[in-house]
Amino acid sequence: MDRERASTDRSGFVADTHPDGVVFAESAEDVVATLQLATDHRVPVVPRGAGTGLAGGSSARSGEVVLDVSRMNNILRIDPVEQLAVVQPGVLNAEINAAAAEYGLFYAPDPASTAICSIGGNIATNAGGMRCAKYGVTRESVLALRVILADGRELRTGRETIKGVTGYDLNALIIGSEGTLGIVVEATLRLRPLPVATATVAAFFPDVESAARAASAVVAARIQPSMMELIDGPTLEAVDAALGTDYRSRGASFLLVQTDGYGAFLEQEVVLDAINPHATSCTKAADDDEAAALVKARREAIPSLEKIGRVSIGDIGVPRGRLAEAVTGLEEISAATGVRIFTIAHASDGNLHPMIVMDPQDSVTEGPAKEALGQMFYLAHRLGGTLTGEHGVGLLKRDWVAEELGAVSVGVQHAIRRALDPLGILNPGKAI
Amino acid sequence: MDRERASTDRSGFVADTHPDGVVFAESAEDVVATLQLATDHRVPVVPRGAGTGLAGGSSARSGEVVLDVSRMNNILRIDPVEQLAVVQPGVLNAEINAAAAEYGLFYAPDPASTAICSIGGNIATNAGGMRCAKYGVTRESVLALRVILADGRELRTGRETIKGVTGYDLNALIIGSEGTLGIVVEATLRLRPLPVATATVAAFFPDVESAARAASAVVAARIQPSMMELIDGPTLEAVDAALGTDYRSRGASFLLVQTDGYGAFLEQEVVLDAINPHATSCTKAADDDEAAALVKARREAIPSLEKIGRVSIGDIGVPRGRLAEAVTGLEEISAATGVRIFTIAHASDGNLHPMIVMDPQDSVTEGPAKEALGQMFYLAHRLGGTLTGEHGVGLLKRDWVAEELGAVSVGVQHAIRRALDPLGILNPGKAI
Numbered sequence A, B: 001m002d003r004e005r006a007s008t009d010r011s012g013f014v015a016d017t018h019p020d021g022v023v024f025a026e027s028a029e030d031v032v033a034t035l036q037l038a039t040d041h042r043v044p045v046v047p048r049g050a051g052t053g054l055a056g057g058s059s060a061r062s063g064e065v066v067l068d069v070s071r072m073n074n075i076l077r078i079d080p081v082e083q084l085a086v087v088q089p090g091v092l093n094a095e096i097n098a099a100a101a102e103y104g105l106f107y108a109p110d111p112a113s114t115a116i117c118s119i120g121g122n123i124a125t126n127a128g129g130m131r132c133a134k135y136g137v138t139r140e141s142v143l144a145l146r147v148i149l150a151d152g153r154e155l156r157t158g159r160e161t162i163k164g165v166t167g168y169d170l171n172a173l174i175i176g177s178e179g180t181l182g183i184v185v186e187a188t189l190r191l192r193p194l195p196v197a198t199a200t201v202a203a204f205f206p207d208v209e210s211a212a213r214a215a216s217a218v219v220a221a222r223i224q225p226s227m228m229e230l231i232d233g234p235t236l237e238a239v240d241a242a243l244g245t246d247y248r249s250r251g252a253s254f255l256l257v258q259t260d261g262y263g264a265f266l267e268q269e270v271v272l273d274a275i276n277p278h279a280t281s282c283t284k285a286a287d288d289d290e291a292a293a294l295v296k297a298r299r300e301a302i303p304s305l306e307k308i309g310r311v312s313i314g315d316i317g318v319p320r321g322r323l324a325e326a327v328t329g330l331e332e333i334s335a336a337t338g339v340r341i342f343t344i345a346h347a348s349d350g351n352l353h354p355m356i357v358m359d360p361q362d363s364v365t366e367g368p369a370k371e372a373l374g375q376m377f378y379l380a381h382r383l384g385g386t387l388t389g390e391h392g393v394g395l396l397k398r399d400w401v402a403e404e405l406g407a408v409s410v411g412v413q414h415a416i417r418r419a420l421d422p423l424g425i426l427n428p429g430k431a432i
Helices: A028-041 A093-101 A119-125 A170-174 A208-220 A233-243 A264-278 A288-299 A301-306 A320-337 A367-382 A398-405 A407-420 B028-041 B093-101 B119-125 B170-174 B208-220 B233-243 B264-278 B288-299 B301-306 B320-337 B367-382 B398-405 B407-420
Strands: A021-024 A045-048 A065-068 A075-079 A084-087 A142-148 A154-158 A183-190 A198-205 A227-232 A253-260 A281-284 A310-313 A340-346 A351-358 B021-024 B045-048 B065-068 B075-079 B084-087 B142-148 B154-158 B183-190 B198-205 B227-232 B253-260 B281-284 B310-313 B340-346 B351-358
Touching: A028 A045, A028 A065, A028 A142, A028 A183, A075 A093, A084 A093, A093 A119, A119 A183, A142 A170, A154 A170, A154 B407, A170 B170, A170 B407, A198 A208, A198 A264, A198 A288, A208 A227, A208 A253, A208 A264, A208 A320, A208 A340, A227 A233, A227 A288, A233 A253, A233 A288, A233 A301, A233 A340, A253 A264, A253 A288, A264 A281, A288 A301, A301 A310, A301 A340, A301 A351, A320 A340, A320 A351, A320 A367, A351 A367, A367 A398, A398 A407, A407 B154, A407 B170, A407 B407, B028 B045, B028 B065, B028 B142, B028 B183, B075 B093, B084 B093, B093 B119, B119 B183, B142 B170, B154 B170, B198 B208, B198 B264, B198 B288, B208 B227, B208 B253, B208 B264, B208 B320, B208 B340, B227 B233, B227 B288, B233 B253, B233 B288, B233 B301, B233 B340, B253 B264, B253 B288, B264 B281, B288 B301, B301 B310, B301 B340, B301 B351, B320 B340, B320 B351, B320 B367, B351 B367, B367 B398, B398 B407
Parallel strands: A021 A065, A045 A065, B021 B065, B045 B065
Antiparallel strands: A075 A084, A084 A183, A142 A154, A142 A183, A198 A253, A198 A281, A227 A253, A227 A340, A310 A351, A340 A351, B075 B084, B084 B183, B142 B154, B142 B183, B198 B253, B198 B281, B227 B253, B227 B340, B310 B351, B340 B351
16 A cells, blocks of 8 residues: 555556565655665665655655655754754644744745645745745745655755855755755754735636736736746646635636735735736735635646546746746647646746646647657757756656756766765655 | 056955956956956956955956956946836946935945945955844845856846746845956845935943943844944944044943834834943934944944054854854954054954954064964864855955865755856955
8 A cells, every 4th residue: 555655646647566565664764774785785765754755756666665754754943043944854834824824923934735735845846826026935935954865874965054165065066966865864944034914916808818918917017926837728627626716717818916025015016906907806815814714726727637537737837028928838838738737836936837637548648648748848858948947857757858958967966876875765766 | 557457356365476467348348248258268257346355355467357347337227116226237236325325215235335335246255244133235225137158158047026936036146246256247226215214223341242232232132233343442442543533532432223114213213222241331323313323333443443554354154142252252362463453343243353453564464463363264164154244255364264164065055156167257256
């Protein structure tokens, strides 16, 4: 049961075999002991947290042992003066926010999966979310890490101070390394004061390109929204079906824009002016309940699609001004491959999630779905963008990594990987 | 002349010999050719920009060749839509801001030396400045780099999109590596919209501890100032002498707090309430001219001290809530060593610059000044802080690196350095 579960994640990819075993670590010492044994016996180890990854990064197969840290799920300390939290890797993103809220603080990076994803996985993928253009991605909110290296040694990276430049930035090197350089057993996170006010705008558009142009207009108006989420018409339909809402009847695409802080309502007026020329309707949320309902619609987009088929979630990033071109390109890919693509986007940072919805027996690793994934990458590349904005490479996107990074970069990355894990113990075949 | 200049920087350290030669690169191709020759002949290369470093990181000596990139000083492109600039390494920080301002944009990291320091050096040290607690350090504003490795190969790191997680974060690895992993020949920088408003508070205090407590009170009030600068009484005297001002007569220490953006003036009221219980006087700047004069006083602190002696600038970082303890500790170090210490601090991020002012013939690498530097490090360490917040390790702080980072981290860092520069061509003996 545990072995079967550990052969997959939320990416839609299922390994053809099961791993040899699953170790449930309950402490850093358990992680050390596991890695020492693995090194002694040359056994590859696949780190795993909540299992909500979207790129197959924690999928394990025969010959591999899974090191599951989901039971290391304690919040060790919250320091309201320094505005930081010290947590174990298995703590869920939403749990950190719930605990921080008691002190009037929050943890900024917020993947849509906040309720089910753990901070260890967030760190492994340098996860993003909706608030990144204003508050940064995971990297900007992780101050320090305790990491167990492949041979069982403990490495400490970063520090509790906001600034600090002694030595190389190993903290940033570990963040986003998808469990290939070490296993995080403790993280010190930067918290921020909860905004004193949040203002919400909901806008509907005649087509998705208009919504993308409106998003670019908000950026051009020099406003930094705390959230600017785009949802296309087909996704709105799926959300309506799942939640009993009527968003699709109000327009063929949707933009949700929040501004926050002391200037939230002044910024909201600028947002309205920027969006109005492009929109069918553009209104302020009447109250906090309406705002929460709108955010919920966005958060439920992926679960809503999962009700109508097997979902594989793309994750391309493009320069913000090219969002409309990206949306058009995705429509062309859908037409060319016959694959159904639903699109949502973090519009303030140019990160699109084109979601391929397949029949349950289809796979994203072959056939038209794989062809569509490949075309998405070339679309992003052509627009000056990237293969993955925030989900990571995992297994699913390895084929395109070298083309994006170039041979020199790939060579340097492998040299660093060898320097830290010469025996290739940690998550082999993933990420790079 | 060039060789003599290249034996030192602004740290107060002068190498006992001169480098063998200085290459003035005018293009990336010049950098490639120099490094290929250096590799062929196993000659150590010391990268150099504007020469304003504060840790001896670009000091070169006999047996070394200096690679000076200060003539590579073109702004190649500013993209107002994507809000980014592409620049060569020799461009000065202030020149970037002047060019960006024409588009209503700015480059956030602002070392006090903005008028004389170049972006290549900013990147080499992961430079900070006054606006970091709100806008982040250099790392948060560098999107992509073109880097020439020790063997002459070109590595590209990062990307032009805001998000992107393909591969390891080599961009962050290069930033702050003090020229030991590669030489930056082009940087893509994130620009931000100039704030629509900036509000300035100037407060004077009976002693420097009160100013530090007031700064902590601003943080506790959940305000994120764009700038919060502390100056102690002796430094105010030096500034007054240099600028003809009368700040010292108004208090024994000074705090300059700016808030910016749409909420600037609402936040200013909260700042005033937080500071008032601690202050002798606490007033809003009457107008932009008065605000600019106050900022100028802070920027001129170091040049003012340089008029009264040889200055060596410390750079410790402590948790923000321990600023008053740090200030008290510095007074104790001054008393114990007999060294004159003047203190300024970026109070919103806990980064203090204790400045040792010596007689011209004295050195910071020996005697009481070195003893004071060491005690500063132990003070920071005891308070949970760091040896260097933003200036880098260079030559001057190497003795304490291992103690801060620990043996495992130092080992990993050297392994990475060897992986990228196996022959030890780049800036040997510096940084780690």
